[in-house]
Amino acid sequence: xxxxxxGPVVTYGGRRPHALALVRTGLSEIWSxxxxxxxxxxxxxxxxxxxxxxxxxxxIMDPLLQMGVYVLxxxxxxxxxxxxxxYPLFVFAAILPWKWFSSAVNDAILSVVAxxxxxxxxxxxKIILPxxxxxxxxxxxxFGLVPLLLLMIxxxxxxxxxTLVLIPLIAVVQLVFxxxxxxxxxxxxxxxxxxxxxxxxxxxxxFYLSPALYSAEQVSKLAGDLPWVATVFGLNPFSVLFQAxxxxxxxxxxxxxxxxxxxxxxxxxxxxxxxxxFQRVERAFAKVL
Amino acid sequence: MDDYSPPVDAPGxxxxxxxxxxxxxxxATDLAIDAHGIGVRYNLRFTKKTTVRQSFAHLLRRRxxxxxxxxxxxxxxxxxxxxxxxxxxxxxxxxxTLLQVLAGIIEPSEGQVEIRGHVSSLLTLGAGFDAELSGxxxxxxxxAFMGIPDREMRRRLPEIVEFADIGAFIDAPLKxxxxxxxxxxxxxxxxxxxxxxxxxxxxxxxxxxxFRDKSRRRIEELIQAAKGIVLVTHDMGWVTTFxxxxxxxxxxxxxxxxxxxxxxxxxxxxxxxxxxxxxAEAARLRLQGxx
Numbered sequence: 292x293x294x295x296x297x298g299p300v301v302t303y304g305g306r307r308p309h310a311l312a313l314v315r316t317g318l319s320e321i322w323s324x325x326x327x328x329x330x331x332x333x334x335x336x337x338x339x340x341x342x343x344x345x346x347x348x349x350x351i352m353d354p355l356l357q358m359g360v361y362v363l364x365x366x367x368x369x370x371x372x373x374x375x376x377x378y379p380l381f382v383f384a385a386i387l388p389w390k391w392f393s394s395a396v397n398d399a400i401l402s403v404v405a406x407x408x409x410x411x412x413x414x415x416x417k418i419i420l421p422x423x424x425x426x427x428x429x430x431x432x433x434f435g436l437v438p439l440l441l442l443m444i445x446x447x448x449x450x451x452x453x454t455l456v457l458i459p460l461i462a463v464v465q466l467v468f469x470x471x472x473x474x475x476x477x478x479x480x481x482x483x484x485x486x487x488x489x490x491x492x493x494x495x496x497x498f499y500l501s502p503a504l505y506s507a508e509q510v511s512k513l514a515g516d517l518p519w520v521a522t523v524f525g526l527n528p529f530s531v532l533f534q535a536x537x538x539x540x541x542x543x544x545x546x547x548x549x550x551x552x553x554x555x556x557x558x559x560x561x562x563x564x565x566x567x568x569f570q571r572v573e574r575a576f577a578k579v580l
Numbered sequence: 581m582d583d584y585s586p587p588v589d590a591p592g593x594x595x596x597x598x599x600x601x602x603x604x605x606x607x608a609t610d611l612a613i614d615a616h617g618i619g620v621r622y623n624l625r626f627t628k629k630t631t632v633r634q635s636f637a638h639l640l641r642r643r644x645x646x647x648x649x650x651x652x653x654x655x656x657x658x659x660x661x662x663x664x665x666x667x668x669x670x671x672x673x674x675x676x677t678l679l680q681v682l683a684g685i686i687e688p689s690e691g692q693v694e695i696r697g698h699v700s701s702l703l704t705l706g707a708g709f710d711a712e713l714s715g716x717x718x719x720x721x722x723x724a725f726m727g728i729p730d731r732e733m734r735r736r737l738p739e740i741v742e743f744a745d746i747g748a749f750i751d752a753p754l755k756x757x758x759x760x761x762x763x764x765x766x767x768x769x770x771x772x773x774x775x776x777x778x779x780x781x782x783x784x785x786x787x788x789x790x791f792r793d794k795s796r797r798r799i800e801e802l803i804q805a806a807k808g809i810v811l812v813t814h815d816m817g818w819v820t821t822f823x824x825x826x827x828x829x830x831x832x833x834x835x836x837x838x839x840x841x842x843x844x845x846x847x848x849x850x851x852x853x854x855x856x857x858x859x860a861e862a863a864r865l866r867l868q869g870x871x
Contacts, residue, residue, distance in 0.1 A: 301699075303684050304618070304692040327724035334721065338712045409708035412701060413725050414684035574687040577680060578622055 313570040314563055320416035327415065331423040335398075336430055350434040354390055355442075358383045365504055375506065377541070380447050384540040385503035385533045387435045388462070392469055392529075393494045395428035399473030400480045400487050407580045417573050418566065421477035425470050432462065439540070452543030461535045464551055468528055468558035475565035478572050481579055501529040506537070528554055612777050612808025613659040613682060617691035620652040620677050620832075651677040652832045655691070661776070664809035666819040666840060668847050669829035670854070675812045678829065679779050682810060697776025697808070700726065715741070715750040715757070715765060722769050736772050743768035743798070745791075764791055771798050777808040816844050 308316065321328065340347045362379050375381050402420040403410070410417060436458070443451050480486040502510065507530060514520035524530055531554045535546035624647055652674045659665050667675050680686040681693060683701040708725045709718050719740055723733030741750050744765045749757060757765070771778070780799070799822065802809065811823060819826055819840050826843035828836040828850075836846045 301684065301695045302692060303681065303695075304688040304690070324724070324727070326730050327721075327727075330717075330721045330724045334710055334713055334717070338710075406708075409725060411680065411685060412683075413708060414699075415725050415727060575623075577685045578620075 310567050314566050317416070317418050317566045317570045321418060321422060324416055324419055328419050328423045328426070331419065332427040332430075335423065335427040339431075347434070350431050351438045354383065354386050354435045355438050357390070358386050361386070361504060377447055377450065380442065380450065381506070381537065381541050382504060383439060383442060384536045385501075387432065387439060388465055388532060388536055389498055389501075389503060389529075390435065391428045391432040392465065393498070394431070395425040395469050396473055396476060396490060396494065397487070398424040398428070399477045400490055401477075402473075403477045403481055403576065404484070404580065410580055411577050417576055418474065418569055421473045421569075422470065424477075425466070425473045428469075429462070429466065450541065450543060452539075454539040454543050454545060457539045457546065458536070461532065461539065461546060461551065464535075464555045464558065465532050467555060467562055468532075471558060471561035471565040474562070474569045478569045481572070481576055497527075497529065500524075501527055502533050502537075503529075507534055525550075528558070610660050611658050611694075612661045612663070612697055613657075613693065613695055613810070615655060615657050615682070615691070615693040618652055618655040618678075618681055618688045618693055619650055619690040620674070620681060620686060621648050621650050621689040623648045650689075650832050652681070652688075652829075655829075655832075655834055657827060657834065657837065659777075659808045659810060661697075661808050663825060664811065664823045666823035666826040666843075667810060667812045667829060668814070668816070668819060668826060668844065669835075670851065673829040674832040675829055676781060677832075679781050679810065679812055682777075683779055695777060698774075699777045699779065700770055700775030701779040701781075709754055709762065709766070711755040712753055714753055715744075715746060718754055718765070719769055740765075740768045740772045743772065743794075760788060760791070767791075767795050767798075771795075771802060777810070778802055779810050779812075781812045816848070819844055 340350075358379055361382050365378070365382075399421040402424040403417060406417075406420055409415075476486055476490065502524075507524070510524050511521040514524075531547070531550045535551055538544045538546040655674075655678065657665070667678060669675050677686065679701065681688050682695065683699055684695075685701075708722050710721060713721065716737065719737060720730070720733055723730065744750075744761070744767070746757070746761050746765060749761065754762065799809075809823075811818065813819060823840050825838065826836075826840040827834055828843050828847050830850070835850075836843050
């Protein structure tokens with residue numbers, strides 16, 4: 292026996308691992324490359340901040356300006372803002388998580404194809420890419436809480452309640468749900484480059500079909516004697532999430548824990564399935580890109 | 581896969597030895613790379629930048645033409661530690677695909693490859709660079725992509741910066757670098773990692789003359805440090821100077837393997853043949869144009 296060989300022995304090719312093993316590999320790869328994930332997130336934030344004149348100030352300004360647009364739109368065009376008290380806060384409670392979700396999905400879709408060159412040059416777990424794209428949105432979301440608090444302190448002091456501390460719990464459910472979607476869409480986009488275009492429109496439609504600018508009660512009232520409408524409406528994950536955010540921010544009440552729990556379990560299932568799909572097609576990325 | 585035999589219809593050249601050097605020495609553990617019947621199949625339905633519309637079009641024309649092609653087929657070879665193998669061949673022969681398989685970037689569709697030791701690929705330099713980040717950040721990011729522990733990367737940082745010779749620019753964003761500086765940085769990152777197996781693809785002629793000499797010395801050092809090296813190049817001077825074995829790939833198959841000078845001769849021969857055929861074809865077309 293000679294001792295010339297140091298380091299690991301790696302074998303490529305051979306039999307395919309089964310489904311659960313693939314998911315487990317994915318998880319351990321993310322964990323073992325957390326340093327890479329951290330660098331990628333830092334790079335992402337650095338770029339988003341330093342590219343613009345106002346830098347990080349935009350993270351705070353953005354949701355405020357968007358809220359202004361929606362409030363103007365609804366009160367001038369639809370003329371319904373009067374029916375909901377403190378409407379700007381109501382809208383803001385949904386805009387904040389939605390901005391995180393939509394930009395995370397959009398970033399994640401491009402995350403793999405944007406790294407085309409390094410994917411063809413270096414062997415690393417590609418699943419890191421959509422995961423970091425999603426997770427780096429958490430920082431933006433956290434920054435968005437600053438204008439939320441400012442808004443509440445300035446105009447809606449009577450609505451400040453202890454339930455605000457529940458926001459991170461709802462955010463965890465949203466993160467799990469977003470991760471699943473982000474991972475699978477990033478993989479599909481490698482094979483079909485129009486996922487980004489489709490997603491943009493689907494996301495817009497999704498936002499308007501979710502109780503962000505209107506409340507869920509208004510929907511069930513409108514649905515009247517068609518109870519299935521409200522049921523279908525309630526199956527939308529963002530119906531659950533927006534109502535939860537509105538509960539803790541706007542109403543100062545506890546969210547519907549049951550619905551959130553179901554959504555969390557379903558999202559975990561979705562995440563595992565999406566990780567499986569990603570890990571399964573990952574080996575083809577370098578060939579297709 | 582033990583019954584694999586090299587392509588019999590290899591046009592001319594030296595027959596590839598069925599069992600290579602390590603069997604003679606009887607020390608299989610000395611192998612840095614053990615590739616066995618590697619085949620890489622590309623699916624033509626998913627080539628570059630497909631959209632759903634194109635896929636439907638493909639679906640309709642399903643039975644037209646081949647659905648896939650083999651970029652590599654039945655490639656078997658071994659590289660011992662301390663050996664340096666040159667892979668040569670015409671464009672599109674599968675040289676880069678082979679390196680990608682060795683680097684673990686592409687999973688072989690058939691066959692197996694076993695690699696002992698840490699692999700570093702000098703494929704194309706600076707692939708993972710981020711123009712917005714500083715040189716230091718890029719070094720750390722590249723290390724993270726390659727899976728090198730952060731502590732080790734930070735320890736090697738001065739050495740890398742030293743070798744790349746980019747001075748105060750190391751803290752400036754990469755977008756302010758000249759292409760030569762980028763190439764130098766890429767080279768020093770890839771070679772500073774002290775790999776057991778180094779994969780090099782046509783990068784040796786980057787930068788100015790001074791850096792070329794320096795990188796040449798660095799490669800020499802790496803070879804002398806008894807690391808396994810696989811070098812893909814069009815520079816036949818490199819093949820004969822630095823490699824103790826060469827492998828000629830044509831259309832995804834090993835055509836010849838053995839002494840660098842001999843394999844290079846076969847390759848030059850084939851290239852000359854192709855050139856003559858092309859010229860004859862061109863002449864024929866010209867003639868047709870006249871008539």
